[in-house]
Amino acid sequence: MKFGIFFEISVPRPWEAETEYKVYQNCLEQVRVADELGFDQVWAVEHHFLEEYSHCSAPEIFLTAAAMQTKNIRIGHGIVVCVPEINNPIKIAERTATMDLISGGRLEVGTGRSATWTELGGFGVDPDQTKKTWDEFVRILPKMWTQERFGYEGQAFSMPKRAILPKPLQKPHPPMWVAVTSPGTEIDAADRGLGSLGLTFGGFKEQETKVAEYRRRIKYCNPVGDFVNEQVNTVNFLFCHPDNETGVKTGLRLAGTFNYLAEQLLAARQAYPTRSYPNLGLLPALRREASAPGTDGGAPEGTCIGDPERIVSVLKNWESVGVDRVNFLLNAVETVPQEEVLDSLRLFASEVMPKFASGPARVAAGAGAI
Amino acid sequence: MPLVGTLDVSSQAASAPLVLEPNTEPWELPGAGHLQLMFEIDDAHMVDLLPPALHPTIPPTLLINVLRVPESSVGPFTLAEARIGCRSGGRPRAFLAQAHCDSEAACAELRSRWGYPVTQAEVVLDQQHYQVVARVTYAGKLLLECSLEGPEAINGADIQYLPNMNLARMMRDGAEVVRLIQVDADYAISKADRGRPTAKVFEPSGWAVADALPQWPVSASFATGTVTLPRVRYLANPSLSPLKAVEAL
Numbered sequence: 001m002k003f004g005i006f007f008e009i010s011v012p013r014p015w016e017a018e019t020e021y022k023v024y025q026n027c028l029e030q031v032r033v034a035d036e037l038g039f040d041q042v043w044a045v046e047h048h049f050l051e052e053y054s055h056c057s058a059p060e061i062f063l064t065a066a067a068m069q070t071k072n073i074r075i076g077h078g079i080v081v082c083v084p085e086i087n088n089p090i091k092i093a094e095r096t097a098t099m100d101l102i103s104g105g106r107l108e109v110g111t112g113r114s115a116t117w118t119e120l121g122g123f124g125v126d127p128d129q130t131k132k133t134w135d136e137f138v139r140i141l142p143k144m145w146t147q148e149r150f151g152y153e154g155q156a157f158s159m160p161k162r163a164i165l166p167k168p169l170q171k172p173h174p175p176m177w178v179a180v181t182s183p184g185t186e187i188d189a190a191d192r193g194l195g196s197l198g199l200t201f202g203g204f205k206e207q208e209t210k211v212a213e214y215r216r217r218i219k220y221c222n223p224v225g226d227f228v229n230e231q232v233n234t235v236n237f238l239f240c241h242p243d244n245e246t247g248v249k250t251g252l253r254l255a256g257t258f259n260y261l262a263e264q265l266l267a268a269r270q271a272y273p274t275r276s277y278p279n280l281g282l283l284p285a286l287r288r289e290a291s292a293p294g295t296d297g298g299a300p301e302g303t304c305i306g307d308p309e310r311i312v313s314v315l316k317n318w319e320s321v322g323v324d325r326v327n328f329l330l331n332a333v334e335t336v337p338q339e340e341v342l343d344s345l346r347l348f349a350s351e352v353m354p355k356f357a358s359g360p361a362r363v364a365a366g367a368g369a370i
Numbered sequence: 371m372p373l374v375g376t377l378d379v380s381s382q383a384a385s386a387p388l389v390l391e392p393n394t395e396p397w398e399l400p401g402a403g404h405l406q407l408m409f410e411i412d413d414a415h416m417v418d419l420l421p422p423a424l425h426p427t428i429p430p431t432l433l434i435n436v437l438r439v440p441e442s443s444v445g446p447f448t449l450a451e452a453r454i455g456c457r458s459g460g461r462p463r464a465f466l467a468q469a470h471c472d473s474e475a476a477c478a479e480l481r482s483r484w485g486y487p488v489t490q491a492e493v494v495l496d497q498q499h500y501q502v503v504a505r506v507t508y509a510g511k512l513l514l515e516c517s518l519e520g521p522e523a524i525n526g527a528d529i530q531y532l533p534n535m536n537l538a539r540m541m542r543d544g545a546e547v548v549r550l551i552q553v554d555a556d557y558a559i560s561k562a563d564r565g566r567p568t569a570k571v572f573e574p575s576g577w578a579v580a581d582a583l584p585q586w587p588v589s590a591s592f593a594t595g596t597v598t599l600p601r602v603r604y605l606a607n608p609s610l611s612p613l614k615a616v617e618a619l
Binding site: 266 | 431459529530532591
């Protein structure tokens with residue numbers, strides 16, 4: 001099992017002159033510390049207009065800075081919003097290849113389509129089209145990365161033949177993922193041979209079923225890339241403290257704050273009736289589970305908060321469910337002081353990480369080679 | 371912490387409906403037609419149209435709902451509402467700014483049982499094959515002319531209706547208090563369309579929304595089916611913060 005960190009870059013009001021600067025610097029410091037401690041990956045989302053919840057609208061720049069300040073940690077660009085009004089696929093291919101070169105072949109590319117009216121409406125996106133455009137994008141990106149010249153006539157996007165440059169350092173191309181939030185998206189991931197970038201805020205049972213279905217279907221996939229990236233990557237909260245009660249209390253505050261902000265978002269489905277967003281996905285329920293008291297009145301069963309012993313136990317359960325990687329959300333609107341966040345990372349690295357062997361990922365031969 | 375409303379409800383409270391008994395029975399309204407339009411409004415009104423118990427949505431939204439009821443215990447009626455999209459804590463809701471209804475008897479039911487701030491007016495909902503049009507006229511003045519244009523069939527389950535938060539006076543523990551009544555109506559939809567929303571006429575003064583105008587069209591839907599106004603389960607103290615405001619009945 002591998003561990004990473006995950007950024008929404010949430011910024012608390014009031015927004016004073018240096019509030020965003022401070023939050024960004026804190027996040028970069030967390031990346032540097034995580035790299036030194038042996039964390040495997042750092043992910044940053046792409047969101048637009050989501051006040052307080054996420055000020056991470058240019059993750060490629062944040063992640064480039066992160067790559068420049070670290071040596072080993074892999075750089076997770078995701079999810080990249082795969083709708084043409086927000087990101088031209090040529091630009092995605094170009095900037096991700098550049099990031100891969102600059103980071104020395106450390107890039108991972110997550111894909112998705114956005115789920116809020118705030119974002120889709122802001123860019124004038126037709127919500128009916130996003131699943132279709134995502135599906136086109138994930139098929140053409142690997143070709144843009146690998147073909148000397150690329151031309152395409154599609155529905156969301158067309159272009160005459162051009163050399164899309166530069167090419168990624170990793171050969172044949174960086175690993176690809178898709179965000180799995182709505183029910184059934186794990187099937188989309190499996191059928192395309194993409195890694196599942198899911199959210200394990202909830203309990204173990206429902207995730208076990210999803211992971212099993214993903215593993216079953218991916219055996220028969222038509223990979224969109226040049227290799228199958230069979231991996232289940234998840235997101236969780238982390239607050240690790242020597243005293244379990246303190247860890248749980250602070251962790252619940254972190255999870256509760258994040259979830260409260262998330263519930264303020266204007267979901268696409270709430271604004272626009274469309275089959276493309278048939279429901280709110282598992283996210284709201286899972287988020288509520290993650291911040292609700294567990295059955296014993298303490299931490300929710302699947303959430304990585306508490307002392308090292310409890311977190312090891314939680315992660316062993318996730319490992320048994322079939323999860324390959326866990327990425328941790330460390331803070332929300334700076335509700336946890338920076339020193340406590342860093343202490344939590346250090347304690348996790350010294351007491352929890354050694355309990356998990358970092359075995360070979362389930363990626364087909366040749367993937368991610370340099 | 372997300373933004374919260376700043377509307378001082380004390381001036382509205384005096385004229386707010388009086389609900390003596392919140393433990394009302396559900397009211398089933400079969401065969402209803404329901405037009406729902408959503409628009410974005412100017413962010414200048416992001417917080418001043420909502421009481422402190424509610425968070426605004428980002429972007430701020432105006433919902434226009436027009437419900438035509440062909441039969442009910444008080445006869446047929448048509449109800450038009452202007453609502454502001456919001457959150458009660460983390461839950462999606464809509465604050466009812468003002469309603470108009472063409473039936474005096476229905477107005478009385480809606481006011482006394484669910485705290486609708488409703489006045490009697492001429493309300494028309496006209497379903498055509500190429501559009502659904504609603505008009506509201508009060509004292510000879512056109513307050514609303516809006517429509518769904520170019521209807522196309524959709525699954526009714528794809529439409530989301532937000533529960534109302536209606537400002538009302540209530541008796542609690544022997545004293546009169548002001549509360550937001552949560553009205554989470556149930557919708558059993560048999561047929562639904564969506565289309566493009568328009569608002570040719572929207573007179574803000576007739577809807578208690580300051581000068582907020584429907585600025586940016588978002589969506590329109592029209593559904594037919596049974597609407598059931600529910601037993602009231604939750605109230606909110608409009609003056610408290612969202613995290614402290616909600617009380618269960």
